Amino acid sequence: MSLQTPIQNNRRYDPNEIASYYRYRPWLAWARALNVIWSFAAFIFSLKWDEWQNQVEQNKLKRATQLRQLLTRLGPTFIKVGQALSTRPDLVRKDFLEELVKLQDQLPPFDNAIAYQLIETELGRPVKEIYSELSPSPVAAASLGQVYRGRLHTGEEVAVKVQRPNLRPVITLDLYLLRWAAGWLAPWLPLNLGHDLRLIVDEFGTKLFEEIDYLNEGRNAEKFATNFRNDPHVKVPAIYWRYTSTRVLTLEWLNGFKLTDTKKVKEAGIDPEAIIEIGVTSGLQQLLEHGFFHADPHPGNLFAMPDGRMGYIDFGMMDQLDETTKETLVDAVVHLVNKDYNDLAKDYVKLGFLTPDTDIRPIVPALEATLGNAIGKNVGDFNFKTITDQFSELMYDYPFRVPAKFALIIRSLVTQEGIALSLNPNFKIVEVAYPYVARRLLTGESPQLRRRLLDVLFKDGKFQWQRLENLIAIARTDENFDVLPTAKLGLEYLLSDEGKYLWRQLILALTEDDRLHTEEVQRLWNLVKDDLKPNRLLDVAIGVLTDLSKERVAAILPSVTAIATFGIKR
Numbered sequence: 001m002s003l004q005t006p007i008q009n010n011r012r013y014d015p016n017e018i019a020s021y022y023r024y025r026p027w028l029a030w031a032r033a034l035n036v037i038w039s040f041a042a043f044i045f046s047l048k049w050d051e052w053q054n055q056v057e058q059n060k061l062k063r064a065t066q067l068r069q070l071l072t073r074l075g076p077t078f079i080k081v082g083q084a085l086s087t088r089p090d091l092v093r094k095d096f097l098e099e100l101v102k103l104q105d106q107l108p109p110f111d112n113a114i115a116y117q118l119i120e121t122e123l124g125r126p127v128k129e130i131y132s133e134l135s136p137s138p139v140a141a142a143s144l145g146q147v148y149r150g151r152l153h154t155g156e157e158v159a160v161k162v163q164r165p166n167l168r169p170v171i172t173l174d175l176y177l178l179r180w181a182a183g184w185l186a187p188w189l190p191l192n193l194g195h196d197l198r199l200i201v202d203e204f205g206t207k208l209f210e211e212i213d214y215l216n217e218g219r220n221a222e223k224f225a226t227n228f229r230n231d232p233h234v235k236v237p238a239i240y241w242r243y244t245s246t247r248v249l250t251l252e253w254l255n256g257f258k259l260t261d262t263k264k265v266k267e268a269g270i271d272p273e274a275i276i277e278i279g280v281t282s283g284l285q286q287l288l289e290h291g292f293f294h295a296d297p298h299p300g301n302l303f304a305m306p307d308g309r310m311g312y313i314d315f316g317m318m319d320q321l322d323e324t325t326k327e328t329l330v331d332a333v334v335h336l337v338n339k340d341y342n343d344l345a346k347d348y349v350k351l352g353f354l355t356p357d358t359d360i361r362p363i364v365p366a367l368e369a370t371l372g373n374a375i376g377k378n379v380g381d382f383n384f385k386t387i388t389d390q391f392s393e394l395m396y397d398y399p400f401r402v403p404a405k406f407a408l409i410i411r412s413l414v415t416q417e418g419i420a421l422s423l424n425p426n427f428k429i430v431e432v433a434y435p436y437v438a439r440r441l442l443t444g445e446s447p448q449l450r451r452r453l454l455d456v457l458f459k460d461g462k463f464q465w466q467r468l469e470n471l472i473a474i475a476r477t478d479e480n481f482d483v484l485p486t487a488k489l490g491l492e493y494l495l496s497d498e499g500k501y502l503w504r505q506l507i508l509a510l511t512e513d514d515r516l517h518t519e520e521v522q523r524l525w526n527l528v529k530d531d532l533k534p535n536r537l538l539d540v541a542i543g544v545l546t547d548l549s550k551e552r553v554a555a556i557l558p559s560v561t562a563i564a565t566f567g568i569k570r
């Protein structure tokens with residue numbers, strides 16, 4: 001970056017540009033560095049003092065609170081660092097962690113006159129020409145911006161998010177110092193991060209820069225809305241692009257109740273159970289279907305709408321999962337519920353929680369001991385909080401690390417479960433989550449998911465009757481699950497080229513050990529027979545068959561007969 005370029009206008013995080021800017025302004029860097037170093041030195045000294053005075057235990061909570069206050073005082077970058085650390089039980093001790101979780105943007109609002117001025121400069125018009133009404137003071141102030149309630153001249157109610165002034169210079173300077181410190185301090189820290197600490201600062205910087213670009217937030221909101229366009233349960237505010245810029249975001253006002261306000265939600269006559277179910281299912285859809293997920297779903301960002309929908313706001317922090325990761329996550333859930341710890345350990349390697357060279361043999365029994373307890377006899381006893389707590393214990397004994405992406409996912413799951421528990425103390429996440437996963441596997445909309453189903457149903461080449469039974473039984477606890485469309489998809493699949501293999505496997509399974517497995521078939525039939533009334537079934541079968549051409553049927557039939565004969569005579 002040349003000396004003339006104002007650092008205010010950088011939209012992308014570029015550590016080299018930032019470094020060359022501050023290299024010529026060392027006085028700025030030094031002043032801030034001294035302030036930060038002094039604050040932390042005083043805090044570290046108080047920790048040491050506690051050790052010398054043998055007061056660690058009794059001052060534990062006080063120090064944790066002081067740490068939170070210290071980060072708040074140092075401003076937006078440090079609040080965000082604190083928020084990020086609050087998701088890392090592998091890095092931060094427990095009492096600090098609990099305090100950091102509370103780090104909810106406790107900054108005082110900035111001056112209204114500055115905010116109004118910023119709106120006019122950014123949007124190039126007087127405020128009165130843009131909004132017919134705008135609240136005289138903000139309705140909320142957060143670490144990066146504050147929000148006003150207003151109305152457009154066309155009558156729509158809007159939320160207007162205005163960024164704190166000078167955010168970019170403050171953040172860039174802090175990131176420059178953090179990066180510099182990361183390079184110098186890393187060798188002295190007892191951390192096993194598996195990465196260069198500077199890369200972590202860079203990843204953090206990239207995310208933070210995305211978050212302070214409101215055009216990016218608007219785009220995220222629209223992408224999220226598109227993913228849920230066919231879902232009548234999820235509400236996403238519309239973006240008013242004409243009144244939006246990098247630093248001002250104008251979006252539809254959501255007239256709902258924050259999930260933090262459980263009392264109001266109930267008073268409004270909204271069914272908490274239904275909202276919870278939407279929350280968990282839409283959360284899982286983001287992770288396992290769309291791959292594009294809201295990385296900051298704290299209850300203040302979620303609304304229960306009077307019509308029973310759930311509203312999402314704040315799309316500044318989103319993340320994207322690739323196909324393989326999504327599939328491996330589905331695998332991990334299935335392996336966890338099937339108590340298949342060997343495969344689960346392999347999933348951890350694939351997901352990056354363990355490095356590929358890790359010897360997983362000692363880890364498998366450890367997983368079994370911790371997770372087996374957490375699940376208990378009944379899958380319904382499973383909860384994420386217990387799992388993550390137990391998992392953090394494992395982290396100290398085995399070389400687990402939390403890839404940055406998963407820190408967000410885990411936080412998002414634990415938060416959703418927490419929200420659900422605050423609305424219904426008897427909530428069991430798995431009662432919603434597993435039927436969802438089971439349903440997705442059984443309906444197998446994509447070839448990848450169908451392959452997953454086969455992986456689940458066949459272990460070491462043997463068909464697992466019990467697993468199919470479990471899956472159907474669990475999927476049926478979800479009232480949205482209808483066996484018939486699934487049967488239709490199954491039938492279509494069996495008649496497709498890809499399904500030939502499954503035919504062969506099914507027939508081998510039916511005749512395994514030289515007997516016909518009629519008992520198992522009978523049990524499965526008992527599970528689904530109520531849904532499969534003969535005339536409905538016939539309709540489905542006819543529907544599928546009429547879609548097939550004569551040639552297709554002719555091509556399939558001989559092979560099926562051959563396999564059947566071959567299978568039985570085996």
Ligand SMILES: Nc1ncnc2c1ncn2[C@@H]1O[C@H](COP(=O)(O)OP(=O)(O)OP(=O)(O)O)[C@@H](O)[C@H]1O
Pocket residue numbers: 104105139140141142143144145146147159161237251252253254255296300301313314315316
């Ligand atoms: N569309 C909206 N409808 C109603 N209220 C809104 C809307 N958008 C924002 N708000 C209010 O403004 C507050 C802050 O908004 P938002 O979460 O988007 O800001 P933020 O700066 O990203 O804060 P944080 O990251 O801390 O959640 C919300 O908690 C909510 O009270």
